[in-house]
Amino acid sequence: MNSHTFRRPAAVLLATGAVALLAAPPALATGGGAAGGEGKAGAVVLRAGLDVGLLNQTAHVPLKTTLNEVSAPAAAEKTALTVTVDGAEGNNPVSVLRADVATSKATADKTRAEAEANLAKASVHVPGLPLLSLIEVEKVTSKAVCEAGKKPVASANALGKVTALGKKVTLSAGGPTKVEVPGIGRIDLELSGTQTTSTTAAAAALRLKVAVNPLNLNVAKVDGEIVLAEAHCESPTGAAPASNPPADPDIKSQTGTGSGSAVSGGTTGTTGTNLAETGGGSLTPYVAGGALTLLAIGGGALLVTRRGRAS
Secondary structure, X not given: OHHHHHHHHHHHHHHHHHHHHHXXXXXXXXXXXXXXXXXXXXXXXXXXXXXXXXXXXXXXXXXEEEEOOEEOOEEEOOOEEEEEOOOOHHHOEEEEEEEEEEEEEEEEOOOEEEEEEEEEEEEEOOOOOOOOOOEEEEEEEEEEEEEOOOOXXXXXXXXXXXXXXXXXXXXXXXXXXXXXXXXXXXXXXXXEEEEEOOOEXXXXXXXXXXXXXXXXXXXXXXXXXXXXXXXXXXXXXXXXXXXXXXXXXXXXXXXXXXXXXXXXXXXXXXXXXXXXXXHOOOOHHHHHHHHHHHHHHHHHHXXXXXXXXXX
16 A cells, blocks of 8 residues: 555656656757847947156056947947146146047847947047147048847948148058158058957957157157047847747657557557467367366266276
């Protein structure tokens, strides 16, 4: 009784588990289950990383700053950037960037990530050169688009005239454009840099490598890099696009196995029935009765014979 008491619940649990497995869709059929993550995107109008060396001091002052740097989802439209560099220009604010238009925008969801930066009629300054623009541009733009299931795309453009250290320059896509002014310094301008991989894209409209020594307003040297109009993105990740696969192949396989077991059991039952008919068919009672009758007759004959001999 105890064995039945424990076996019945166990059988019920096993049957329930089997039903649950058959009812639940396999993980692979739904692309791994959980929904995918959103893409990533960001943009910045200006990024500066400069090292400012001061006269009368051995120390160098780092100048790291950005304008309108955003990460999705966000947008910014500030058109001016000023910073203060201790010990330079009488500790007065340095106008690093002034522009008529300076915008950045980034958006991202589970299907698409996109970023763009725009700059128009802009001038860039560095400490020690308040009256001479490091560079002036008419318009620069960059854009990066990362869409799920597609190759990321990046583009960057510099439109209109460009002036560097007071000189009009013609930018070339073939390599950096070098501008040098005796007694002031040199700028290397790189046009429209883009880079893409299978899941990311990045673009920068203009990249400036700066090396100037103005010897003005207590500034001895300025080295570093300035990037104008930068955008980048990363494709969304997650489940594969929906499709119409065969109806639950794993479930079919499990159901088929169960049916096979049922058929096998039926075959076993049939075989058992055949064996039972072979050992005890409808003639069995008659055969057994005949044997008993013969046995009784033989016993009677034997008894008569013994009595005859005795007499």
